[in-house]
Amino acid sequence: MDGTGRRATIRDVARLAGVSTATVSQVLNGGRPVAAATRARTLEVIAELGYRPNIFGRGLRTRRSHLVGVVLPDLSNPFYPTLVRGVQDRLGSSGYHAVVCNTDGDPGQERELVAELMDREVDGLVVVHFTLKPKDFSGITGRGVPLVVIGRPRGFDHVYTNDFRASAAMTTYLLEVGYTSVAHIAGPVGIGPAGPRCAGYRAAMRQHGLSSSMAPVVHSDFSMTGGAKALVELLERGIMPRAIFCANDLMALGAIEAAQARGLRVPEDLAVAGFDDIYVASLVRPALTTVGHAAAALGNTAAGLLLDRIGGASGPPFDVEIDFELRKRQSA
């Protein structure tokens, strides 16, 4: 590459090294034996010319982009950047890179982004909280592009947190630590982990003899303002629980802020627990009691499974459960 002229191609290398383009390709990609002297000479010319294979030419032949798509709700929710770093760190120097897209929780967006990424010829896809069903998806892809879902199992390879059990555990903790009434601020109906987290809460309440009329649920969206609104709605309905379990940390943070704004002390008047253990959870005061499930591990594992599939692994869907842990802090 001389800085001004056109970029060197494999033919330039072949010509200068006095070999065929096939040999240059073999030197680069392995696959068949090349004489040491030939290899050395070729590498020399490659270095001299600063030759880099053109990705389009290569892709056109190999149908590999060395790109994976990552589709998630919203990079602004601090849970996801951590997850993405998990993916990126696993991809590392494998030659793969990640294209990250936000759905903002909209299934239509999700469908469209998956389609765009398929058009991009990504070699694999990581989707967080997939809402599409296998049949929708098969309609989209039509080919065997590996897909790993982070979240609810739906017949794909997936890695997930057991939202149901984790939510039940947190609810049980709140009840057993002495909060006689516990409400739940849930995510939007049918979106991501909202369902199983809500179900886990309800199951734990039932198990403690609290019928659904004693287990108030407000749906809202997974943001701070969502949490704040939900708290207000709860109070306006005349419901004043001793504790609130929120479906994620952002909501919990919003609920705490709204509660404090109305003169309620946390946790004395109202205890609040969250879900995710985003890193702020331990920084705010009161520090947030929440469910920890390693975002980085989710991303890391998902990327690992994806690379396995891309590498040709076959067999039944992978199914990896990531541990969770109750982080008992000050807010509840």
Place this chain on the structure above:
Amino acid sequence: MDGTGRRATIRDVARLAGVSTATVSQVLNGGRPVAAATRARTLEVIAELGYRPNIFGRGLRTRRSHLVGVVLPDLSNPFYPTLVRGVQDRLGSSGYHAVVCNTDGDPGQERELVAELMDREVDGLVVVHFTLKPKDFSGITGRGVPLVVIGRPRGFDHVYTNDFRASAAMTTYLLEVGYTSVAHIAGPVGIGPAGPRCAGYRAAMRQHGLSSSMAPVVHSDFSMTGGAKALVELLERGIMPRAIFCANDLMALGAIEAAQARGLRVPEDLAVAGFDDIYVASLVRPALTTVGHAAAALGNTAAGLLLDRIGGASGPPFDVEIDFELRKRQSA
């Protein structure tokens, strides 16, 4: 696309529509007139077949990937996800997608990632806190791939916060509000915005008659543990300022935690200010006094400039300064 067979190509479309591949291409990309009837028939077949242009074939001809690279220090620092969303939102439905990479503040990584992205044939590059010089860079690319730098100007298109002025303003604020001694916890020497932020601090100190012996600086890295360590180092050196200005919010958070762990009250015993106004800054207690400069706007603007250049805009380097604002909260 029939779900099992191979994917439809432009030739399949041409055959079925009874036109040439050239016409199909024109229908898709415009550029020359196509008879209404021909166009309609072609579009029909395209829809029927679910035809999607292959990106490699197209790229091989057009040398466009419709991909932009984003190189930044670390997605785990909450400042950057916001910036990335700014980029993504600006790219929006333009057909461009972003490949995001972390340098972890290492110039070697930066060089390598830029090279990898160039190999990927990205149509443009956004780099945050570029450490390479124009000549290093020209050696890497050798071609006119547009580059927008977020951070220190170096002869590229760039969008930036005036770190020097902002830091001086914050330091001045601390001094004028009554803190008689102010120390600075700086970033790693020569990395990102560490230099100008430190210089701004020093200039303001000088302007208030405080020589460099009265303006202690500790270098550390841009993380919470970095901030905590730096605070400890300061104390162990026997320096106990009334206030500390940290080069970013994570450091400030770490410093506050370390200070509190040593029994110091913030801000009564020690005031702490940060830089970035990451969204946690307003959530922690005491809420962090910091410099706000809109991360999303930085990303958004950079992506906009990049698209302009990709679209063919020529002329001297763009040079956009993003406003900053002192966010005076409880910690100082």
Place this chain on the structure above:
DNA sequence: TTGAAAGCGCTAACAA
């Protein structure tokens, strides 16, 4: 307004 055909850069099948 349309078609034929060259060719982007690469890999891999086949031949030597």
Place this chain on the structure above:
DNA sequence: TTGTTAGCGCTTTCAA
């Protein structure tokens, strides 16, 4: 151990 060559799917020039 190496070379020749077809062809991946597309855009675009040239010709009609």
